[in-house]
Amino acid sequence: MIRPVAMTIAGSDSGGGAGLQADLKTFTSLGVFGTVIVTGLTAQNTYSVTKVLEVPPEFIEAQFDAVMADLKPKYAKTGMLSSSKIIDAVRKKVVEYNISLVLDPVMVAKSGAPLVTEDTVNALKELIKNSLIITPNKYEAEKLAEMKIIDITSLKEATRKIYDSFKVNVVVKGGSSLNGLDYAIIDGKEIELKGEPINTKNTHGSGDVFSASLTAYLAKGEKLENALLKAKEYVTLAIKYSLDLGKGHGPVDPFVPADIIIQRENARQEIEKLLWEFERDPSLLLQVLDENGKANVAYMTDYGDVATLAGGVIKYLDKIKIDGPILLNIKNEISEKAKQFNKKVLLSISITKKLLEASEKGLIKISESGINSDVIISEGKVYLVGDSISDIINKLRRMREL
Numbered sequence: 597m598i599r600p601v602a603m604t605i606a607g608s609d610s611g612g613g614a615g616l617q618a619d620l621k622t623f624t625s626l627g628v629f630g631t632v633i634v635t636g637l638t639a640q641n642t643y644s645v646t647k648v649l650e651v652p653p654e655f656i657e658a659q660f661d662a663v664m665a666d667l668k669p670k671y672a673k674t675g676m677l678s679s680s681k682i683i684d685a686v687r688k689k690v691v692e693y694n695i696s697l698v699l700d701p702v703m704v705a706k707s708g709a710p711l712v713t714e715d716t717v718n719a720l721k722e723l724i725k726n727s728l729i730i731t732p733n734k735y736e737a738e739k740l741a742e743m744k745i746i747d748i749t750s751l752k753e754a755t756r757k758i759y760d761s762f763k764v765n766v767v768v769k770g771g772s773s774l775n776g777l778d779y780a781i782i783d784g785k786e787i788e789l790k791g792e793p794i795n796t797k798n799t800h801g802s803g804d805v806f807s808a809s810l811t812a813y814l815a816k817g818e819k820l821e822n823a824l825l826k827a828k829e830y831v832t833l834a835i836k837y838s839l840d841l842g843k844g845h846g847p848v849d850p851f852v853p854a855d856i857i858i859q860r861e862n863a864r865q866e867i868e869k870l871l872w873e874f875e876r877d878p879s880l881l882l883q884v885l886d887e888n889g890k891a892n893v894a895y896m897t898d899y900g901d902v903a904t905l906a907g908g909v910i911k912y913l914d915k916i917k918i919d920g921p922i923l924l925n926i927k928n929e930i931s932e933k934a935k936q937f938n939k940k941v942l943l944s945i946s947i948t949k950k951l952l953e954a955s956e957k958g959l960i961k962i963s964e965s966g967i968n969s970d971v972i973i974s975e976g977k978v979y980l981v982g983d984s985i986s987d988i989i990n991k992l993r994r995m996r997e998l
């Protein structure tokens with residue numbers, strides 16, 4: 597297996613949501629092997645930073661030497677660099693090994709606690725000159741541009757000011773107050789990165805995931821502008837499906853973009869499992885299909901993606917015919933119903949004698965609301981619902997045993 601290698605130069609977050617932990621999770625989710633230069637340890641959770649322990653600069657240098665002698669990443673990102681001595685050590689090694697640097701000028705945690713001492717700002721300005729791109733948030737950009745950012749106009753102005761004074765590619769993250777809008781300048785080209793309004797307090801680690809995904813995409817060979825657009829999409833998903841953990845700002849989830857793909861594939865496989873069962877044992881389905889019976893199945897992932905059969909399952913004589921393929925997010929009746937009733941699995945069936953018998957004997961509950969029922973009747977159509985494919989198969993088996 598070939599994996600691109602990247603590096604994070606960052607601090608540890610004991611809470612696991614930010615810092616080098618967020619970076620490594622992001623690298624891994626993107627198929628990039630992560631190496632780590634630990635700059636410090638924080639005793640931290642979702643609402644506070646109680647202690648910061650700095651790694652001695654000599655030890656930071658030793659970590660660089662060990663990694664660069666062996667694994668040789670070309671791209672690195674920075675996270676918490678809590679003192680000017682640490683920043684100087686990082687700069688020395690980044691220059692020595694000619695590493696392309698994504699500099700995330702981390703200054704405060706989401707909890708509001710500072711992660712760096714005041715004297716770091718000047719050292720950071722030096723490191724900026726050795727960076728490929730810097731990724732300040734609104735607050736950090738205000739410090740670098742020495743102006744307030746209150747709207748889109750001032751966001752653009754601050755971005756231009758940073759680009760002109762530091763001669764470095766820059767993306768300024770507007771944050772939730774600007775509906776997730778970011779503004780970038782790359783090699784003189786101005787780029788607007790549209791966000792979307794996401795109403796959540798759970799954004800711990802969002803900046804780290806953004807700069808880590810940007811670094812991962814660069815390590816995978818993307819051009820800077822493309823890597824930036826992809827990183828924006830990546831972090832947007834990580835925030836959209838962030839985790840409501842802890843008492844403060846819950847962590848964003850860098851595994852989400854990978855999980856979306858995994859769950860889509862799983863939806864296909866689950867539908868295949870049901871279809872194999874029907875082919876092996878057609879009466880399981882035939883008992884709930886009338887003369888002109890036609891069935892389809894919908895499987896919805898945790899992210900609202902719905903897999904269904906393009907054609908459905910058709911009954912002819914005592915056999916069934918599967919009219920595939922299994923497709924994702926096509927607009928058909930059953931996929932709309934899956935969303936409307938927010939059910940994991942829907943199987944469209946007919947009202948048959950067997951179904952009525954099962955209902956009379958209390959084996960299945962029929963309703964129009966879909967609440968606590970096994971069968972929903974909606975707009976003249978009938979759907980067997982379940983939490984999983986096995987759940988559907990079990991219901992059909994129990995019905996047949998009546």
Ligand SMILES: Cc1ncc(CO)c(N)n1
Pocket residue numbers: 606607608609614615616638640675676702704705706711800801802803804
């Ligand atoms: C260690 C560490 N690095 C970065 C951040 C910023 O998210 C944080 N909260 N903690």
